[in-house]
Amino acid sequence: MKFFWFFLLMVCFASGQTQYPKDYFGSPLDIPLQLSGNFGELRSNHIHSGFDFKTQQKEGFSVYAVADGYVSRIKISEIGYGKAIYITHPNGFTSVYGHLQSGFGELEKRIKKEQYKAKSYEIDVSLSSGDLMVKKGDVIAISGNTGGSDGPHLHFEIRDTQSEKIINPLYFGYDILIPDDKRPLINSLWVYPLDENAVVNQSKRPISVNLSLQDDGSYIAETINATGNIGFGITAIDYDNVSWNSNGIFRVQTFLNGKIDFGYQFDTFAFDETRYVNALIDYGRYKKLGQRVQKLFMKKPYPLSIIRPGASNGVINVANNISQSYRIEVADYSENISKIFIPIKYSNLPAKISEVPITSKYFIQAGRDNIFALENVTVSIPANTFLEDFYMDFEVKNGLAKVHEDVMPAFANFSITFEDSITPQRERDKLFIGLVDGKKTYFYNTKRYDNSFTIYTKYLGDYKLLRDGMPPKIKSDKRIGGKWISNLNELQFTISDDLSGIKGYDGYLNGKWILLEYESKTKKLIHRFSDGIVAEGKNDLKITVTDNVGNSTIFETQFFRSQKP
CATH class of the missing domain: 2.60.40.1220 (Immunoglobulin-like)
Structure with missing residues (x-):
């Protein structure tokens, strides 16, 4: 069985190196390519699905078709990719260009035609293969800063046309244009007690682990003295030779007692699984401190296809009289590798740092439906909305419903309902439920059923039934x-x-x-x-x-x- 996992891992990790054409696609820009974001970079609620090419902090560069094909989709949105163009190529792949300032030439004329036809700035139009043909090197657009962009750049993707899965552009030869001889940088190592009996270095809470840099560039961690089931996490970044800013890593692989174990590689994935980035990271730590610790274990499996779970999902059982060695390797696409060697020993010393005390009586059982009501507020959580059981803080005070803190990631919608029989009937169409975050309020589309107002959300936090009587x-x-x-x-x-x-x-x-x-x-x-x-x-x-x-x-x-x- 262990040989099977090793064989499967090697086949999956190696296959991406050979199955894609290396010299078919050209550059989408006529300036030196530099990355402000790479494929697989961990973002808020998603994994970055392409390259963000820098455009010298300004708009207005020509954007080129990277290969022959036809414009198959035009999507203009106030958010997301902003103005985006999709080109389908005869070799089975589709290239995507986002955050554009405008189309170019006949393509810009077509965009305006579709917008005036729909009487809408936002459009999503599919085109046929004989409609707008392009040749490799044709100018198709002007670079910009539209949509959810934080600054001028070009978002670029390559997708499998049939499956619509996104593929790392490095597989298509772009590694030649973005050389990289720098090893990834491992910033921190964390160890997690994973069951009620687990203790790590006399702590029942996750703790950081000291690392010692060796002459060969590897790290040796302090000895882990533990009992029970434990797992590890890291923070790590990568650099290339030309971009001069940090980006996400390409591959993580772990080894337990010299044998291949848990790992993942950012080669290809589907959009509908990318929210599971919130399971891959220590979500609570990220929400509280802004630090993305990448977990090298799964307490409960989740459907993120980049993961190769190994035989035990990365969970290490530390038992009496057994010493174990653990190794983490972090690699980039060019096979520059950083390593951590971690000795693990059994210890029955009692915990000096206890678990976080439980103050709530509202227990969420992840595998079943959960419904809780207080005053005029009802929270309904379907089975498998969360991956883990937990105690949910829940209170209603002065009209504000505190539905826990946003430290547990949800992977499906749950509902929050407010009852209101006080507001006059004529004013109820101005009521909505909003997420209150400090001084900011975020609108939720609110369904009204007589005296009930309901929203569906994937976020824990503070919610309130609000009235908006002021025009824009x-x-x-x-x-x-x-x-x-x-x-x-x-x-x-x-x-x-x-x-x-x-x-x-x-x-x-x-x-x-x-x-x-x-x-x-x-x-x-x-x-x-x-x-x-x-x-x-x-x-x-x-x-x-x-x-x-x-x-x-x-x-x-x-x-x-x-x-x-």
Whole structure:
């Protein structure tokens, strides 16, 4: 059985090195490639699915088709990838380009056509193979900073067209353009007691382990004195030769007494499994301290395909009179490897550091349905929403429902229901349940059934039934009312809403619908006169902005513009 796990692991880890074409795809940019984020980097609630190529902290670079193919999808969103283009190639793969400022040439014309057809900035359009053909090296777009981007860059992916799984671009020869001879850096080592009888270095809580750097670049850990089932975790980063910033690691492999054990490798995965990054890391520590400890064990298996669990899911049983050796190897794609050697000895010394005391009476059994009610609030948690059993802190005070702290990751929706028979019927359509995080409130789409208000969420935290009676705000960035603005190329407005948030917006020039591009990061609405809707001379403008509970604001004005040179 152990030989089978070793064979399976080697086949899976090695197969990715040979099955993809190395010289088929070109570069999507004509500047030296540098990464601000790599494939497999651990992000909030997901694993990064491609490369983030730096664009010298600015927008406006030409983006090129990396191979022949056709534009198969155009997706424009206020969040996520922002403006994104998908190109399907005849070799069975699809390339993706995200956070674009705009399309280019005929592709940009098609984007505008689809937006005006849908009367929406956000579109998701599938195209046929004979529609928009491209050749390798064609300019398809201009790089930007749209959607959920934190700064100007190009997000780039390669997917299997049939399965839609994302594949590490390094397998396609991009390692030649991003050379790497630097070993990953292991920043910390952690050890976890995994059952009620486990004790590690006289602690029943996870503790950090001291590391000693050796002359050959490896590490030797302090001796682990333990009893019961234990597991390890690490924090680690990687560098390449040209990007000058840290990125995620490529592979982790562990060895128990010289035999291959738990490991994972960031080669390919599906989007529907990526939320399990919250099981891969110590989620509670991350939420409290911002530190992503990557766990090298599974107390309960979960469906993240990058993991090769070994025979025991990375759980090490430390028994009487048995000494064990444990080794962790962290590698990058170029096979630069960092190692930690960890001696493990049995110890029956009592714990000096006890478990965190339990103060709640609300016990969540992960494998069954759980329903709890307090005052006017009911929390319903379906079976297998969480991976582990735990005691949930739950209280309702001054209308605020404290549904534990967000330190336990949920992998399916659970519901929170507020009952309200006090608010007058005429005002109930302005009520919604919001997640309250300090001074910020996050709107949840709220379903109303008479006196009941229900949301579905994947986050523990503080929730409250709120009323939003205030309309959104619209402000023109420049005074245009009654003015000639022939020198302007666009109209720009700042919109905001103080509570439930912006849901929709529409604009009209002289009664015709106009495209308003919305950038949620800056709260800007922009209409470009190059769309060709503006009239010669007098123009009547109307903009309507609506929030998530139906409050709306109308902005109307008149301006003058000449389109003549």
